[in-house]
Amino acid sequence: MGVPLLDLARQHGRVREAIDSRVRAVFDSQQFILGPTVEEFEKAFCEYVGCAHAVGMSSGTDAQLAILMALGVGPGDAVITTPYTFFATAGCIHRLGAETVFIDIEPETLHISAAQLEAYLKEKCVPNDDGVLCTPQGNRIRALIPVHLFGTCCDTDVLSAILAPWNILLIEDAAQAIGSEFLTKEGEVKRAGVLGDAAYFSFFPTKNLGAAGDAGMAVCQSEEFAAQLRLVRNHGMEQRYYHHMVGGNFRIDALQAAVLQAKFPFLDEWNDGRRRNADLYRAAFSDLGDCITVPAEPWKDKGLVNHHTYHQYVARAKDRDALLPHLAAHKIGHAIYYPVPLHLQECFSYLGYAEGAFPEAEKACRETVALPIFPELREDEIAEVAAAIRSFYRK
Numbered sequence: 593m594g595v596p597l598l599d600l601a602r603q604h605g606r607v608r609e610a611i612d613s614r615v616r617a618v619f620d621s622q623q624f625i626l627g628p629t630v631e632e633f634e635k636a637f638c639e640y641v642g643c644a645h646a647v648g649m650s651s652g653t654d655a656q657l658a659i660l661m662a663l664g665v666g667p668g669d670a671v672i673t674t675p676y677t678f679f680a681t682a683g684c685i686h687r688l689g690a691e692t693v694f695i696d697i698e699p700e701t702l703h704i705s706a707a708q709l710e711a712y713l714k715e716k717c718v719p720n721d722d723g724v725l726c727t728p729q730g731n732r733i734r735a736l737i738p739v740h741l742f743g744t745c746c747d748t749d750v751l752s753a754i755l756a757p758w759n760i761l762l763i764e765d766a767a768q769a770i771g772s773e774f775l776t777k778e779g780e781v782k783r784a785g786v787l788g789d790a791a792y793f794s795f796f797p798t799k800n801l802g803a804a805g806d807a808g809m810a811v812c813q814s815e816e817f818a819a820q821l822r823l824v825r826n827h828g829m830e831q832r833y834y835h836h837m838v839g840g841n842f843r844i845d846a847l848q849a850a851v852l853q854a855k856f857p858f859l860d861e862w863n864d865g866r867r868r869n870a871d872l873y874r875a876a877f878s879d880l881g882d883c884i885t886v887p888a889e890p891w892k893d894k895g896l897v898n899h900h901t902y903h904q905y906v907a908r909a910k911d912r913d914a915l916l917p918h919l920a921a922h923k924i925g926h927a928i929y930y931p932v933p934l935h936l937q938e939c940f941s942y943l944g945y946a947e948g949a950f951p952e953a954e955k956a957c958r959e960t961v962a963l964p965i966f967p968e969l970r971e972d973e974i975a976e977v978a979a980a981i982r983s984f985y986r987k
């Protein structure tokens with residue numbers, strides 16, 4: 593029979609009417625650039641995430657770029673992130689002329705390693721005359737970008753504490769974590785997006801809340817910074833044709849905002865569905881021993897609903913490279929996130945990282961496989977995926 597990795601057509605049936613009427617309203621208004629449809633979505637987004645300000649952007653990548661531009665990140669600066677993420681996270685740092693610094697990941701959560709970060713800052717970096725912590729190359733460390741990978745939040749309490757002695761901002765890559773929750777040390781349940789100084793989200797069609805094309809969101813708590821983001825988004829202009837700064841065209845389309853607003857009410861239910869599917873996999877793989885290591889659920893015991901939002905279901909698989917053709921033969925949709933860690937990408941060879949520099953990230957790239965997890969997946973399909981995997985290990 594076969595099981596697709598993702599089938600967006602199954603969700604469209606339920607949202608078609610809501611999308612049609614909202615899209616029609618945008619056409620009737622002929623207001624395609626910013627305006628009330630975008631503002632309505634930004635407001636709803638603030639309410640959901642719990643942030644003070646949300647600025648709709650043309651993609652997750654552009655939202656990140658806009659945040660870094662609004663901070664004035666450029667040559668002479670450095671930004672720290674993980675080598676085990678989608679390319680955009682590091683690409684934006686490079687594009688602004690800043691130094692990209694990678695720190696290895698923790699093997700269970702696949703998040704950036706707090707211990708490695710602390711060791712890097714303490715052992716490799718020194719403050720300059722102004723007291724700004726600098727990399728060995730002499731660049732000022734401006735920000736850390738942890739990635740809430742695959743749908744669980746990084747431990748931002750621990751990361752913030754490490755950054756606290758320095759003026760280093762924490763910018764969340766929440767592209768894969770809309771709705772994901774974290775229990776702070778103060779005992780507050782917070783969503784991804786309000787755990788640092790600023791954050792960005794992606795509405796790429798395959799993300800948990802997907803647009804009909806590209807779209808993204810930058811969020812923050814400071815009104816002043818939000819105003820900067822709005823400027824950067826629109827060529828640095830407030831009054832038309834008067835430019836305070838050089839920005840870009842990073843505006844979200846009103847049509848995309850309309851589509852997202854129509855789908856938004858379903859998000860919690862979809863995230864529930866993803867978690868239910870993960871539970872079914874956990875049960876199905878329970879007797880496979882160390883052949884399949886299911887994804888970690890680091891915040892499960894904290895009483896959170898959205899402790900994981902399973903943007904992807906990424907498991908470690910013994911003998912992975914032999915498993916892949918077996919899955920293909922059984923028509924089981926699968927993917928590798930990510931086949932090559934960023935520090936070993938050709939375009940970043942100039943950074944001088946060699947193979948072995950980040951063993952955990954490299955190992956994750958060799959050992960993990962993503963299986964179908966989308967909310968509309970049926971129980972019999974999950975059973976089919978599990979049976980195909982079982983037949984590989986229990987020949």
Ligand SMILES: *Cc1c(COP(=O)(O)O)cnc(C)c1O
Pocket residue numbers: 651652653654677678680681739765767768793794795796806807808
């Ligand atoms: C999807 C994604 C992005 C970029 O989002 P786009 O909307 O595709 O530009 C950035 N970071 C991560 C981790 C992502 O998964």
